[in-house]
Amino acid sequence: MTTGAEQAKPKPAFDAGSTVAPIQVSSGVPADADTHFEVQQLYYREAKMLDEGRYVDWLEMLADDLRYWMPVQTNRLRRQQALSISAPGETAYYDETKASLAWRIRRFDSGLAWSEDPPSRTRHLITNVLVTLPDPADESHAPGDLVAESNYLVYRSRLQHETGLLAGRRIDLLRRTDHGLLVCRRTILLDVNVLDQKNISTFF
Numbered sequence: 001m002t003t004g005a006e007q008a009k010p011k012p013a014f015d016a017g018s019t020v021a022p023i024q025v026s027s028g029v030p031a032d033a034d035t036h037f038e039v040q041q042l043y044y045r046e047a048k049m050l051d052e053g054r055y056v057d058w059l060e061m062l063a064d065d066l067r068y069w070m071p072v073q074t075n076r077l078r079r080q081q082a083l084s085i086s087a088p089g090e091t092a093y094y095d096e097t098k099a100s101l102a103w104r105i106r107r108f109d110s111g112l113a114w115s116e117d118p119p120s121r122t123r124h125l126i127t128n129v130l131v132t133l134p135d136p137a138d139e140s141h142a143p144g145d146l147v148a149e150s151n152y153l154v155y156r157s158r159l160q161h162e163t164g165l166l167a168g169r170r171i172d173l174l175r176r177t178d179h180g181l182l183v184c185r186r187t188i189l190l191d192v193n194v195l196d197q198k199n200i201s202t203f204f
Contacts, residue, residue: 001065001190005050013081014030017092018149022037026134028132028134028136029132029133029194030130030131030132030133030134031131031133031146032135034101035131036129037148038129038186039070039146039148039174039181040129041141042061042174042180042181042199043106043129043148044126044156045061045125045127046061046124046126047124047125049061049125050203051122051124052100052104053119055105055108056086056105058101058203059105059154060099061182061183062100062101062179062182062183062184063091063098063175063182063183063184064197065097065098065184066096066098066183066184066186067096067097067184067185067186068094068095068096068097068186068188068192069088069092069094069095069096069185069187069188070092070094070095070097070187070189070190070204071085071086071087071090071091071092071093071187071189072085072086072090072091072092072093072193072194073085073086073087073156073189073190073192073193074086075126079132085189093188093200094188096196101203105202112172115199115201116201118159120156120157120158120159120202121156121157121158122154122155122156122157122202123154123155124150124152124153124154124204125153125154125155125169126150126151126152127151127152127153128149128150128151129148129149129150130149131148131152132146132147133146134147134173134196136160140177141173144175144176145173145174145175146174146176146177146181147171147172147173148169148171148172148174148176149169149170149171149172150167150169150170150172150187151168151169151170152166152167152168152204153165153166153167154166154167154172154202154204156197156202162197162198164194164196164197166190166192166197166200166202166204167187167190167191168188168189168191168204169191170186170187170188170189170204171187171189172185172186172187173185173186186204188204
C-alpha cells in the first residue's frame, strides 16, 4: 500500500531512462599525496556523520546536481560480466538526487519510516581509497575534479537481534569548490545480488 508521504516524493531531476554511463575510475595520473590525504579525511568525516545520524550535515557534502546511484547486480557467466550491473534507468536500490535524498532524511522524522524507528546503529569503515585526475580530454569534467574509488564495510544493528554487513565499492566524482570537495556523482556497487536483510535504508 502506498502512503501519502510516498505519493508526495519528488521525482528525480534526471530522466529515469537516462543512458548516462556510470562513472569509471580514471586510468590517468594519480593525485598527489596531499590531495589523497584530503579525500581520505573527507571520507572519514562523512562516515562519522552517517554513523552519528547527522544526515542534514551529510547533505552539505553533496553537490546540488548530485547523482547518487546504487545499481542492482546479477550473477552472470564470466563472458557476460559486462551485463552483470544494471544500466542507468534499470532496477536500482538507489537512484537519487540531492533533493530526493533530503526527502528520505525528512521522512525519518515523519513517523512513517518504520524500518528506521527505532533507528539503526551503523559503523561505516572506508578503505582502499584511490584518487586520480580525470582524463583531460574528457570535457564533462571541470578543472579540479577528482575521481575517487573506495571500498566500504557497513555494519548495521537494529533492535535486539537484527544485524548485518554490507560490503562493496564506491566510485565518486568529486568537485572542488570554495567550500571544499563535494560529491557530485556517486556510484555504489554492492557485493551481493540478493539482499539478506529485511530492507535497505542505510546511506553509503
